Amino acid sequence: MLLSTYGSRGDVEPLVGLAVRLRELGAEVRVCAPPDEDFARRLDGVGVPLVPVSRSARAWTKEAPPASSLPQSAAEVIAGQFEAVPAAAEGCDVLVATGMMPAAAGALSVAEMLGIRSVSVTFQQLTLPAPHRRPLAYAGRPFPPEVTDIRALWDLDAQNIDALFGEALNTNRAAAGLPPVKHVRDYVIGDRPWLATDPILDPWQETPDLDVVQTGAWIVPDERPLPAELMAFLNAGAPPVYVGFGSMPMHASTDVAQVAIEAVRAQGRRVVIGRGWADLTLIDGREDCFAVGEVNHQALFGRVATVVHHGGAGTTTTAARAGAPQVVVPQLADQPFWAGRVAELGIGAAHDGPTPTFESLSAALRTALTPETRARATAVAGTIRSDGTTVAAKLLLDTVSREETAMSA
Template structure:
């Protein structure tokens, strides 16, 4: 049995697919991951022993350049990624029994690759904001904040659809294929998968227009030891605060590090500072700050007092599973929604806006470090399921066997 898994996005998009690939291997299936050619993704897949087929440009070249991408850049990227479906993805899908795509950036091309060989196709996302927008604009009538979020999701989704729909139509016409009648049904299907924990990110019950299949989060087990220097640092005092923004290229890395370190010092806490794509660095030579690169978060997070991060799906899930309180400073995309979920569950604090000040972060950390927050975080961690990747792997093999996507867990 051979499975093709496709995505285009940051590490938070790639790593869950690697976790799913490892779970598939445990069931005797071969999985191939199509993902961006960023070096850290290649290292990640190599460490897991999963084959990588590079797709599209590196994510860093698009998101972490000197200037933010323009609307014209986005249109070109959409066209290029759809073209990959007729080239790289189609070639990689030959001999496969099922194709799964994560997110819009890979889905249109991946669906075309599945159609090329007549094999089942599954669309998956890591948050409810990745589910297909409604075909009709949502009506107001609930909480104002939720109404505004639903409207923004619908508007963003429609803009993305228009961009990819045009690219797909152009490439299909060039290949002599008929146009797609309904882009939403074609790319998202009427049974999208939600690869997120039901406690942390439940499927929306009001979405009666689609049959959401929630598998649980796909977590890649990490068995790497922590660096010796970090072990010494952790053992040398009270638990520090972890600060990291992953693949987010913050506007002013120096200011971000300064605010974070000063806020932790204001509360008498040491800091584990993750460089990330922003290149965060210490602000002085004081020994209360330890800098890490790529580190085993699964091993580190249970040993810190609080976790300050950007609210990516993977980091939020790992933090929640650790039982450690969080402060989410959301930057883009679905991150504000993850922040809101963390706050609603009482396992941490949602920072208001993407730019923290020393005062605002100190205040947020004070609330997160309250013993009641840690108690609640531990209770939620105990309630989260740990078999999401295994569940999804079995469902994919069932889909390959029956030649149709499954409808329930």
């Protein structure tokens, strides 16, 4: 089986979980993903081969292409799928497509070209048309303020996606001998998309237009020990506050680290700083702060007082499973949604806007650090499902088994 994506760590890590479970059930698995060193190292650590596609996702993210160049950037991503996926998919029965919409569109097109069964998967529900919720607006393409009808907004969403990605997708499809796609979004989603999120954190409301399969989040148990120096820091005092923004570049990263450390110190807490793609660093040599790079978040979040993060689906789920209160400082895309869910569930605070100040972050921390929030986070932790990869893996294997039976009949 081929698991294909292009995006940040939050797009790759779920595929690690699914790949591990599939291999445990006897399947051969490859992952097609950006050639970033941390992705390759993570996959190598679980014995799953990485087939590199396109260029570094970290470099792509840090460059932050302006909205006007998004079609050109998307064209590069789509072309990368057509270049890398055919060879990677050789001998595969099923292709699982995830990640950025143009990447998923390219991977699904390759599966169509090769006559391989494909499944479209999303790690958040906001790209799935729903009559009760507005779509996300793409950068540089805000929805007209006078349009308030939900269905009309979803129609505009489809038009925007076609304008951004349609030409590049259909150019590559034509070169591969495939017919043009009329609407990119509808092609990627299909009739039966999978939603790989936890139903408590991300409840899906049934709609008449889509048969959504919610598998639960794809998580691989992380058995890696925490570094000895980090363990010593954790054991030397009360639980610290973790601050990290994952794959977000956080262009004002120096100020963010300064603000975060000062706000946490004001609450009488120690700090663990996650460097991440923003390269956050310590602001002084005081012993109440510790900086970490790649580390086992499942183990670490069980040892902290609060997790301050950007609101990626994976980090939100990991913190929730660990019973750690959260402060979500959303930067873009689906992150405000996850911030809202954290606040609605009472397991933390949603920061207003992407740029924290000492005052705003201090207020959010005061909410997250209350005994009531801790108790609620502990209670919700016991409801988060851990079988998402098992559900998804068995569905995939059942699909292959049914097709093999049909072919031999």
